[in-house]
Amino acid sequence: MKAIGINEYGSIENLLEFDIPLEPLGSTDVVVDIKAISINPFDTKQRAGFYPKHPNKHRPLILGIDMAGIVTETGPDVTLFKVGDLVVGRPKASAQGTYRQQMVISQDLLVQIQDNVLIESAAALLAAGSAAYHALFTYGNLLSNQRVLIHGGAGGVGHLAIQLAKLKGSTVITTASKKHHDYLKSLGANQIIDYHSEDFSEIVKDIDLVIDTVGDKVQEKSLTILTPNGHIESLVGSIDPQNDKIHFFSAKFSTDALKEMLDLMSKGKLDVNIRYIDTFTVENVKKAHLELETKTGQGKIVLTLS
């Protein structure tokens, strides 16, 4: 089958098309014909060589951490899905990634997509939504009467985090380029700060939780605006691993969290902003990686497969 990945870490020019075989079907596995993938900053960093110890040791290394598609075959002991079901899921870290036409995946790593949720939206939700959910709730323990500062509010993680925090009833402050402010207001953000022209640490205080999608100086300044019990959940690393106010995590995949978010989408309460949709070609993967690495835009990039 057609797959896209790398032989060696490097620039977007290292992205190549490969012909890889389908894995053998285990008894509780299903075959998914992939219909949509989303492109994540994780993919661009993995391509560039930021994660040399990552458990996917295959060469070529097929990139991609989220996908949605249709079940086309089931192992003999599969109980949760049948042929024809629309599903979204994430392979385990040691497996090849999702930039490919088909994959064999355990039923435990999949969630059914409701009829009224677009398959492109489901694919775009998975990694970014999971990160937002775990930052806010699993680790952040955000409460309805608390104030959360979400950095990078228009990004893949940020726009979902804003919506989830507002659904919780919390007060949301966010940072973003000016061009995104009307959009972020429409999501319900209570206060929006243009990080290019304003210093958030001079404007806000008494923050219970900071969602850090930027790191470095932004993280350092975020330490100065916390309540006494406030803390930072960082998606990008800690400037000081000894500081117990900063918790860095790598989002684990939880089918329960994904189900909850898909349910919210199905009820029209949560919306994934898709920046653009393209077809699954090497050129379009290169374009999407370049876009994520060099531009700032809203929401997620999705590639579709016929």
Ligand SMILES: NC(=O)c1ccc[n+]([C@@H]2O[C@H](COP(=O)([O-])OP(=O)(O)OC[C@H]3O[C@@H](n4cnc5c(N)ncnc54)[C@H](OP(=O)(O)O)[C@@H]3O)[C@@H](O)[C@H]2O)c1
């Ligand atoms: N640890 C994990 O499990 C995990 C999971 C998901 C993501 N991540 C990481 O989290 C980061 C964000 O991911 P994403 O998918 O949201 O990326 P994204 O879609 O590329 O969005 C990044 C956003 O950051 C904003 N930004 C850049 N510099 C900023 C600054 N100084 N202050 C405030 N905002 C700034 C940009 O905003 P404007 O457009 O407004 O300029 C952009 O919208 C990435 O580094 C990613 O690798 C980690």
